[in-house]
Amino acid sequence: MSKSLSPTPPAVQRARESRCLILRVFGTPEGQSLLRFLEDRFETRLPVFQGRAGQYDPLDAMRRDAYREVFLYIHHQLELARQEASSSQT
Numbered sequence: 001m002s003k004s005l006s007p008t009p010p011a012v013q014r015a016r017e018s019r020c021l022i023l024r025v026f027g028t029p030e031g032q033s034l035l036r037f038l039e040d041r042f043e044t045r046l047p048v049f050q051g052r053a054g055q056y057d058p059l060d061a062m063r064r065d066a067y068r069e070v071f072l073y074i075h076h077q078l079e080l081a082r083q084e085a086s087s088s089q090t
Helices: 010-026 029-041 058-089
Strands: none
Touching: 010 029, 010 058, 029 058
């Protein structure tokens, strides 16, 4: 008696499609260059808190943290897409 595989839920399918799109855009040398440019533009490699101790702008820190979170998401999804692509080729 074999167990039938259930269909992939729509949310999972949309997530995979989004990762494929991220891989197509940022998985190329040009895409990597664009990603580095955007990271530099939004200063994601700088500390979230800028200024002298005790005189941080909390809104500026929130903005920097939000920028960083977007790039962390892109990098994570890019890595997942690469793993999915390599596992589907084997």
